[in-house]
Amino acid sequence: MSLDETLRILAAVEPNGPMLDQQTIEKDPDAVLVALGRSFEALSAELAALQQQDAQSAAASCDAKSQMAAVVEPSIERIEAVLNSLDPIERAIMATPARTVVGLGVKARHAAHVLSNYWTDVPERLDWDARTVRHLIESACSVAGVELS
Template sequence: MSLDETLQILATVGPGGPTLDRQTIESNPDAVLVALGRSFEALSAELASLQQQDEHAAPCCDAQAHLSAVIAPGVERIEAVLSSLAPIERAIMAIPATTVVGLGVKARHAAHVLSNYWMDAPESLDWDARTVRHLIESACSVAGVKLN
């Protein structure tokens, strides 16, 4: 993924999203990855909030009301956030980390993708999942990134 493609992805996040100039990128090797991480975290938080609102919506009584709820603006916004997240996640995966901070962005993303690894106690996970979970937790800890 080229720098121009990545910057274009960041530009689509919209107002309030991270902006980078060439000087910042040249002086900080993981500036782009950090900016992608910030966008990822903001959109993930919005998605979690929208999903929580959707779960707490009142159950529908008839088929027409149910159909209206399915195409509610909340669902459309969830789909829009998911569409915005996809290229950001692909860019996070494509760009190599060169600092501990960049590694933290990648580890936090991995924790999000594998969130099911945190649903149970580590002892109840199979060996592979437990290994990956501990690796992600260690990388986040070293990078100073919270998992929650």
């Protein structure tokens, strides 16, 4: 993925976001990856909030024993829009090499999101491969100074 293509993706997701010029990119080799990470985190947080609202709405309608036909709610449409926005951001994070520890942290946070099922159980109950990957991601996040959510 080219730098221009990645910058277009960022501009599409965050039209009012910080502009990355060539000087910024030369000064900070992971500026693009960090910007992608910020967009990813913002969209992921929005997605989690929408999914929680959707689950609460579904529980409320079940409690009311509503027999009405299912209708596409605005939250479902927004969830789909966020997922569509996340896809190119995630692909760009994967395609952009990390050049610093900060960039490695962005990639590790993304990997933790993709493999979130590795954190649903204690490490000792995971198979060897999953445990190895989980520990690697946790170590990379620790070295990069980023928290796993």
